[in-house]
Amino acid sequence: MSEVLSVQGLEVEFPVPGGAFRVLDDVSFSVRDNEIVGVVGESGSGKSTTVRSVIQLHKPARITGGSVVFNGRELHRAAPKELRRIRGREIGFVAQSPFDALNPVLRIGKQFENVIRAHERASRGEIRARALELLASTGIPDPARTLDGFPHELSGGMAQRTVIALALSLGPRLLIADEPTTALDLTVQRQVLDLIRGLVREGQRSMLLVTHDLGVVANYCDRVVVMYSGRVVEVGDVATVFGDPRHPYTRTLLDAATTDIRAAAPKSSPAKRETAPGCNFAHRCPRADGVCAEERPPLTVTDPGHGFGCHHPLSIEVTTSAGTSR
Ligand SMILES: Nc1ncnc2c1ncn2[C@@H]1O[C@H](COP(=O)(O)OP(=O)(O)O)[C@@H](O)[C@H]1O
Ligand code: SF4
Ligand SMILES: [Mg+2]
Incomplete structure (x- = not known):
């Protein structure tokens, strides 16, 4: 399957008085033909910044590193005129509030x-x-x-x-939807998501769907990108990631799935995020040790396309047989 969208090593900053606040750090993922990819993570993890940065709709955020390649074109280098042409015609965008x-x-x-x-x-x-x-x-x-x-x-x-x-x-090839049903009541949410999924599948399109609802990912997405504090912590097929989560944060999310993950944790402060050399999740992680505090965990990719960034990943055997995180 070919890739419609490939985001590699994306870095995004917001200007703040006297400097810049890095909101995304080394974000990588892809969306293939006819695929629905979910982006999950608690509030403030950078989901909106990620998907809006694809079409540079998140002013005043600036892409300071990495690449966004859509349909063979480098959007991170595209001139405003070309971006305007692509937005709408080739990439459709649906935000949370229809009235906005x-x-x-x-x-x-x-x-x-x-x-x-x-x-x-x-x-x-x-x-x-x-x-x-x-x-x-x-x-x-x-x-x-x-x-x-x-x-x-x-x-x-x-x-x-x-x-x-x-x-x-305008028949876009990719639809980006940022929490498109959060403002709607539950029954309508399902109807609208069923509708979008149908339109995406029938139209041979792809979709990037931001949600804070893991149930939505389980029901509507093929693959999932799990974000935490501006980084991708785990990525892969929904069945693999939800069935055999390797990153402790994914496990935490799944354990909290019955509660509202928007309220799952306090936001990390910009200063902490920018200066912390190690794993962003260390202050909340039961497995954290000295290495986690010192060294940023690289994204390890295993077969088939399952990636996770953790020095001490959960083991598949233990997770599946005992159903626990350790
Ligand atoms: N316009 C902005 N200026 C400065 N910081 C922002 C702006 N928009 C979002 N942020 C910060 O970027 C981080 C990620 O936000 P966002 O992408 O909206 O997360 P999510 O969609 O996952 O809730 C948050 O810490 C948020 O405070
Ligand atoms: S790298 Fe360390 S702190 Fe981060 S999630 Fe893995 S075990 Fe936890
Ligand atoms: Mg958002």
Whole structure:
């Protein structure tokens, strides 16, 4: 399977008074054709920064190292004009709150016109026909009425379906969704995720799906990237990573899966993150020792494509047979 997106050694910083705060440190992962890749980790771990950095949508964050290659093109070097062309047309983006993505004072139909006309010439009739089809495909019951109305007339679920239809209106190869259902109630969440998965699979697209919900990863993703404090700590097939987690943080996440991982831990301070030479997880890790405090654990990759960054990884045998972390 070929790779649609390859992120290697990504470093991202936010400017802060008197310097820079490094938010991402050596983040690497890939997304292959027709694959849904989940990005998980507690709040502040850098999930949004990671996926938004792919299309440089996270101002004022700056990519200071590493590479982002999409469909053979180096996005980290791309000029703003090229990025604008790729955003929307080749990479669609769906954020957490649909009402942030929709312009409150424009009718939905006008918003389809704006998105589509930014990239191609099309008559109003053509755009309307395409928009009606897309809205219908996202399960909106009365597409014509939606198209003629304003965002505030929509429920959260219908608004998010509208945003998804907009994101797909130019047929992007990759869809990036950053917690697309967090603002919705549980039943609607499932409907919207089922919908996105269907549209991704049918359209032969790929998706990068940020979520704090491991159940969503288990149900909707092929592979998973586990982030902690600006680094990738474990990556691999969902069944492998969830079945045989090797990184203690992944184990902690899985153990806490019944609770809300957004509240799982305090955020680490920027100063600590930038200066700590060893493992970022050491202050919370039951297996930490002197090496962990001194040396940053490299990402070890085992077959088949399972990677984890830990000096003392959990052992598969013990984890699977005893079901414990040690
Ligand atoms: N605009 C910003 N300026 C400075 N720091 C930021 C900004 N946005 C996010 N951060 C910091 O970057 C880190 C990662 O944030 P984020 O990518 O939003 O994490 P997540 O999506 O996993 O919750 C956090 O420590 C957050 O405080
Ligand atoms: S490197 Fe050390 S501190 Fe970090 S997760 Fe592994 S055992 Fe824990
Ligand atoms: Mg986020």
